[in-house]
Amino acid sequence: MLDSLTAALRELLPHDAVITDPVRLRTYECDGLTYHRATPGVVVLPESAEQIAGVVRLCNETGVPFVARGSGTGLSGGALPREDGVLIVTSKMRRILEIDLPNRRAVVEPGVTNLAITEAVRDQGFYYAPDPSSQQVCSIGGNVAENSGGAHCLKHGFTVNHVEACEVVTPDGDIVVLDRMDPGYDLLGAFVGSEGTLGVATKVTVRLTRVPEAVTTVLAAYGTIEQGGEAVSAIIAAGIVPAAIEMMDALSIEAAEAAVRCAYPSGAGAVLIVELDGPRAEVARQFARLLEICSGAFELRVADDPAERAAIWKGRKSAFAAVGRISPAYIVQDGVVPRTSLPQVLAAIDGLSREHGIRVANVFHAGDGNLHPLVLFDDAEPGAGERAEAVSGAILDLCIRHGGSITGEHGVGVDKAKHMPRMFSADDLDTMQLVRCAFDPRGLSNPGKVFPTPRLCGEVPGVRRGVHPLVESGKAEQF
């Protein structure tokens, strides 16, 4: 099946846009979650929506599944290819098509990187607000698929809050536009965050945000993680909504120090990074309150200019990669708990860590209860990987038990599909799959992701076929 499809793809696309060489295929075998690997059957590098639609239509004719991939930085295996399928890579679609400052929006192709949007409008005093830590390389198409967040989504929201419209190739191969302005169901809201299971975004209209008048970043060092957690609660209780509240524990600080010499206060059991942004007068008042709230910290640093701010963020932004310095292998976890249960959950993670003899470094978006525990292990040690997996899974159980979520921003992908039934009932999942069946009745668009078991869509009983009676009677012809 794949052979005849590949021949058809070569007719459809330019010669160098179809990859079948096994060595080159292997460069696409995983995304940022490297322990799930599969060599794609064939890789295509289309340059337009029409080409993607053509590829998808060919997939439909032959019943071959397809997976879309942006920059491949995802951390849940959402872009894991299929050996029996086509991998559609959007890396050639990197044009910024339109910048419309009076309407505060930009229209971009899916392969454009997150940061490239900000760089294109920064001089005019605007930026694109969602800032996943991979923003230098991650693509906007991937952001749309994953509904990416970032450190600043506490105040500014997620990708879904900043996307105005998407041109989409549906799993049938049609090109449709989903626009917030359109009347009808909010299909755009359903599409963003659907992890490539409802089609492929080929053009994205994003909202641009005015750069705030003032930004102040504070680093507060505490002796214990509990003290840091209390400060977080006090900030929220004071009615302050900072742009970001980040926290790191002693182990992750140690790793960051080893990797990038971030020079965080030595002896800190926890470091809190709080960033305030907005009108200058507002930030000044909030800053005064913040200093009172953080008076229990043993050291406070304040950044008012970009260089000082970058110095404070340096350790935090390097934290994931940095643990490689203190551990041969690690699992990056992503779970969410209600902010107020952070102290109990962190204590429980500590207990799990000691019980299994597995170190856990905690880095988290404390403001919205989004934990990124880094579960450290030595892959040369027999059984260590299994114990690390057990701890990692138990952390998700903790999140569910406290009324949280199994993923705050990395997505379900292939990695967490098996955990979905612990968070959602069979009825919940079946109902979500009704959306899937409406968009993709053949189940060809990124199958095997998000849901633990595929749903057989089948025919809908009692569905009316042909012309709607209202249309027939002339009542609804203008719709």
Place this chain on the structure above:
Amino acid sequence: MASRDVLAATGVALRGPGPGDLVGGVTPGVVALPESVEEIAAVLRACAGAGLAVVPAGGGTKLHWGAPPERCDVLLDLCCLNRVLEHAAGDLVVRVQAGVTVDALAATLGGKGQELALDVPFDSGATVGGTLAVGAAGPRSFRYGAARDLLIGVTVVLADGTVAKSGGKVVKNVAGYDLGKLFTGSYGTLGVIAEAAFRLHPLPARRRWLTAELAAGEVTGGLVAALAASQAEPSAVEVDRPAGGRVALAALVEGEAAEERALAVRDLLPGTADGEVGDTAPAWWGLLPGERVLVEARFPPASTAAVLAAAEEAGFALRGSPVSGRTWLTARDSGERELREAVTRLRGRVEGEGGRVTVPASPYEGVDRWGRVGALPLMRRVKERFDPGRVMSPGRFVGGI
């Protein structure tokens, strides 16, 4: 069998329809008053078995919005599901049953210094569920987002009685599809919204309104862009213009430094405008300009001047947010043909600017309520999956869905 007989076996409280229960002029066969999610499911299962059409209702304040249902055998009145289930103040999250009124919720949250930043332009009595179902936006959606942006979790009941939830009670959550967004603004055509969870905001320390009067020609794309991008960060900017008159402009600024920020916004106004800063909203703030005839225009904000001109030309009064590109319009009811022509004229101009015009409330069926709908075939497929028997509010929505 009459609707009442079908539902009797469910044990759910029933009553006969009253004058306030008409849905776009259609009198329901019976009104069911479920008191729990399970009772909603029981009613829907019974209705599905008998092929009865169901229209969910909250406070009933907007039952005249949308097209009348083709049938309404059962009105599902959610007034009895009116509990605030959980207000986790430290988490800035609330979970409620759909029948809680927006006002009652505001009172509960206000006691803890918090609010749901959803200033829907509705009468008292409007419920959370009804508000979500029509998905209308108020002035502050410019800063805080609309209902779909504040909703973080939802429990729905489908036509076959299936109870399903998505999202949860944490703000940051990307597990599974977001059914909440799909149900927001779906006019009761996919199922019943039974419970909802929202992210909250702290009540602002101060509120100041800048008010000014401008000539229509002064409301330029440049002014709108400057207001929208102002680093003084107004929470809302609204205009009110009676048919053909001058434009009243008001901007809301919220925060401890609201006063000085409002003055900074004033500096953006043209020199001729005597902007005043005060602590009360203008009388028209956040209210719908009309009831019987109500039109909504959505458009790129830079096209505000063109929309103002088009509204004047077609004889509409206008009120709403130039910075969000979303305004309500109304006209005196002077007959079906006049309204149809006025809507067609307005729609032509607004669609030419890349916008859309819908007609939430019209006393006439000859007026095209929805205009251009992108992706309608996909919407039909979604409807067919969720409600294959077409019993949920049939005919109320786009494309006769």
